[in-house]
Amino acid sequence: MSVRGIRGAVTVEANEASLISEATLTMVREIMSSNDIDPADICSVLITVTQDLDDSFPAQAVRQLPGWELVPLMCALEVPVKGSLERCVRLMVLVNTEKSQKEIHHVYLGGAQALRPDLAKSKV
Template identity: 75%
Template sequence: MSVRGIRGAITVDANEESPILEATIQLLNGILAVNHIIPEDICSVLVTVTQDLDATFPARAIRQMAGWELVPLMCSLEVPVKGSLEKCIRLMVLVNTEASQKDIRHVYLNGAQVLRPDLSGK
């Protein structure tokens, strides 16, 4: 078994609590579904947001999901590069898995598909 990183990103339309929490759950559920993993497989999750998203901590949404009470979560800010994608939530899910690196499926939703078009349709 190896530890693998699974990336994902999603954009929201507004800097408001509800859209941020809902998008975080949508993204995480997408990552879990396409990679066939459960919370027990997760080592930790790093959540980042762009500086224009400060209405809530996205990790709050994950913490409220069943089975995620003991999974280590951490929120951080993305590097504020001029011209970069706005209103974006990114996840780095570290998971214990038998899957090879090439079998890991990364998830990019909404406007975040522009970040990795090579992986968005995979």
């Protein structure tokens, strides 16, 4: 078994707690299902948000998912680069898995597909 990193990103329509939570949960659920992850196998999750998303902590939403109560979650601000994607939540999930790096499915949703078009799924 190896520790693998799984990336995810999603854009949020507006700086509202409910929209931040909804987008974050959609992304987390997609990462979980597309990689067949059990929360007990997750080492930790780093969550970053752009400076324009300050209405809630995305980790609060994630902690409400079944099995995620003990998963270490950390929120931080994304590096504020001029001209970078706005209203974006990003994840780095470190997970114990038998999968190779080639078998990992990274998840980029909404406007975040522009970050890594080579890895983005065709989902909105």
